[in-house]
Amino acid sequence: MPRPDLILLHAPSVYDFREKAVLLGPVSDVVPSTQVFEMYPLGFLTLLTHLQRHGFSVRIINVALRMLRNRRYDVEKLVKSLRPAAFGVDLHWLVHAQGSLELARIVKEHHPDIPVIFGGLSASYFHRELIAYPQVDYVVRGDSAEEPLRQLMAAIRDGRPPDDVPNVTWKRDGQVVVHELSHVPPDLNGVSFDYRQIIRSCARNLDVLGHLPFLAWIRYPIVAGLSCRGCVHDCVTCGGSASAFRAICARRKPAFRDPELLAEDIAAIAPYIRAPCIALGDPTQAGRAHVEAFIEALGAKRLRNHIALEFFAPPDRALLERIARAIPRYNIQMSPESHDEAVRRAFGRAYGNDRLERFIGDALELGCQRLDLFFMIGLPGQTPESVRDTVRYCDYLLERYGRGRRGRLDLFISPLAPFLDPGSRAFEDPERYGYRLFHRTLEEHRQALLAPSWKYTLNYETDWMSRDELVDSVYEAALALNDVKRRHGLVSPRDAQKLDARIRQEWRIMRDLDAIMALSDEAERDARARALLSDYQWVGQATLCRKDEMNWPTRLLRYSPLRFIRAACARD
Numbered sequence: 001m002p003r004p005d006l007i008l009l010h011a012p013s014v015y016d017f018r019e020k021a022v023l024l025g026p027v028s029d030v031v032p033s034t035q036v037f038e039m040y041p042l043g044f045l046t047l048l049t050h051l052q053r054h055g056f057s058v059r060i061i062n063v064a065l066r067m068l069r070n071r072r073y074d075v076e077k078l079v080k081s082l083r084p085a086a087f088g089v090d091l092h093w094l095v096h097a098q099g100s101l102e103l104a105r106i107v108k109e110h111h112p113d114i115p116v117i118f119g120g121l122s123a124s125y126f127h128r129e130l131i132a133y134p135q136v137d138y139v140v141r142g143d144s145a146e147e148p149l150r151q152l153m154a155a156i157r158d159g160r161p162p163d164d165v166p167n168v169t170w171k172r173d174g175q176v177v178v179h180e181l182s183h184v185p186p187d188l189n190g191v192s193f194d195y196r197q198i199i200r201s202c203a204r205n206l207d208v209l210g211h212l213p214f215l216a217w218i219r220y221p222i223v224a225g226l227s228c229r230g231c232v233h234d235c236v237t238c239g240g241s242a243s244a245f246r247a248i249c250a251r252r253k254p255a256f257r258d259p260e261l262l263a264e265d266i267a268a269i270a271p272y273i274r275a276p277c278i279a280l281g282d283p284t285q286a287g288r289a290h291v292e293a294f295i296e297a298l299g300a301k302r303l304r305n306h307i308a309l310e311f312f313a314p315p316d317r318a319l320l321e322r323i324a325r326a327i328p329r330y331n332i333q334m335s336p337e338s339h340d341e342a343v344r345r346a347f348g349r350a351y352g353n354d355r356l357e358r359f360i361g362d363a364l365e366l367g368c369q370r371l372d373l374f375f376m377i378g379l380p381g382q383t384p385e386s387v388r389d390t391v392r393y394c395d396y397l398l399e400r401y402g403r404g405r406r407g408r409l410d411l412f413i414s415p416l417a418p419f420l421d422p423g424s425r426a427f428e429d430p431e432r433y434g435y436r437l438f439h440r441t442l443e444e445h446r447q448a449l450l451a452p453s454w455k456y457t458l459n460y461e462t463d464w465m466s467r468d469e470l471v472d473s474v475y476e477a478a479l480a481l482n483d484v485k486r487r488h489g490l491v492s493p494r495d496a497q498k499l500d501a502r503i504r505q506e507w508r509i510m511r512d513l514d515a516i517m518a519l520s521d522e523a524e525r526d527a528r529a530r531a532l533l534s535d536y537q538w539v540g541q542a543t544l545c546r547k548d549e550m551n552w553p554t555r556l557l558r559y560s561p562l563r564f565i566r567a568a569c570a571r572d
Contacts, residue, residue: 003083004085004205005085005157006056006058006085007061010044010061011063011064011099012037012063013064014098015098015102015103016102021534022451023452023510026474026543029542032214034214038064038215040060040062041092041120042226043092047149049191050149060198063075063103064099065209065214065215069209069215075103076110079106080110085114085115085156087107087111087117088117091120092121093120093121094122094239094419095418097122101446117138119145123141124248126441127139128169130442131176138152139168139169140168142184142248142251144184144191146190148168151166166179166182167179167181181249184249184251188227188258193265196269199272221558222276223266225257226257226262226280226281227257227282227285227286228255228256228283229249230251230255231245233312234425235348237347237379238421238424239423239424244423247423256285256290259291262279262294266303266307271563274304274559275305276305276307276552280310282311283309284311285312291319296326299326304329306552306554307327308330308331308370309323311333313349313351314358317366320366323366328367329553330367331369331370332371333373334371334372337349337375337376337379338379339353340382340386340389340390343380347379347380357400357401360397360409363407364407364409368407371407371409372410373412374411375394375411375413376415377414377473377477379416380434380464384465384472387476390477391477394484397411398488402489412545412549413481417458418448418459419459420435426460434462435462435463436461438467444459452516454471455514458470475510483500502541502543509532509536516528
């Protein structure tokens, strides 16, 4: 097996989750990964592809997934066996603050002479603090790290300092050097989202598990195309908002991918994986002509896969009609955030319920097979009673649109957890938006992830809900929405009963942990928390809904083995 130039490592959110007594809670229930966030960023694909096309060999190892699959998986033994020219560790989502740094520490302990490179939005935001950790040698900043990383790898290969590499923070003789964040491509056309490169890397490194994106991917494969980097919206708590991208990535306007290229990204992988493909990011942000060109280009591919589209605001009927004509199997997901128009507006989504409901009716009438709406807890202006009203609104929507339709309407509610995103307006100016932050620095967030429950990991509360009220509202809303779904036939009585029991169990454990946290003796707190959580089975389990509720339709035969073999054997 050839020695790779770069090994990209993905850590769990909390490195020692297999040993530590912790209630991670409903922090990942509406995303594909489990509570340790084993899903690595989509950027791993573009980094691997870009570097390999320029002569560097790259391998991905999803350490978090390997640890989830095997409780006895020896990470240190793995690390010792590796000898690349450099290691890359992602700190994209702040929830990896503890796990990524601990994994990097282990790498540096066994390979003090091999550089460790960090990247991702959170790494970019905290780059000055991050570079101070002894296990970090370089931070590649910004949302487009492909070319800066290539230049950095060339400098490492040649044994020279990266004096001319943009977007890099590094240490020269113990002194921090911060290069200008000047590599900000105006569009997304220069990168490749070729999943076939992942297939070839699996074959080249004889490692399928290390390249899997999340735990359940084998039985529910899903792939994504990315429509843009950046955003035209400026939602208050979002680290991917317009102001956040401006501050973190020096991006003044979004970089969009050409509609034809985005359609080709999806079409290229569809024959290999007969499962849903999602176009991430609202394509309407680039304007009407752009989204219509994408829909027409995708329709021309005549794909049999289910295609999922993401919108940040309700599209009009004319656009839905165009989608229905072009894509026979389409699904839509959108996040209204709250039923309350004032709360929604304060968050950054300025549309009313009339427009939302008109969109729901139109989409289901025009053949949308799954329409998923996501509501959130922890918003500005939102009270516990407002959360209860959101669940009542879900009941109303299902009563009005959930019966006798060609498609299925499903609704989810989840907490804004565990952190407010760094770079968001609420994080930068919390008092102005009604937030109080408990953690500000990277180290404070790293330490918070070691708390015994997700309640104590939360880095905020609001003027309208204390941290206790936020947590209680989450469990109360989960119980109520579960009952709503049971009454409307979205979940079976048996599944609803099992989920009800799980929610109540976790809520009860949370209250017991509160009593334990009040003890003054730290050793006793840890021992009692460990005993309380010793029999609680949480890995891969969701609290707020069944994990498979969010699965879009897929075919019985989800893969094309012959195509996989051909891709694995093809030359790069």
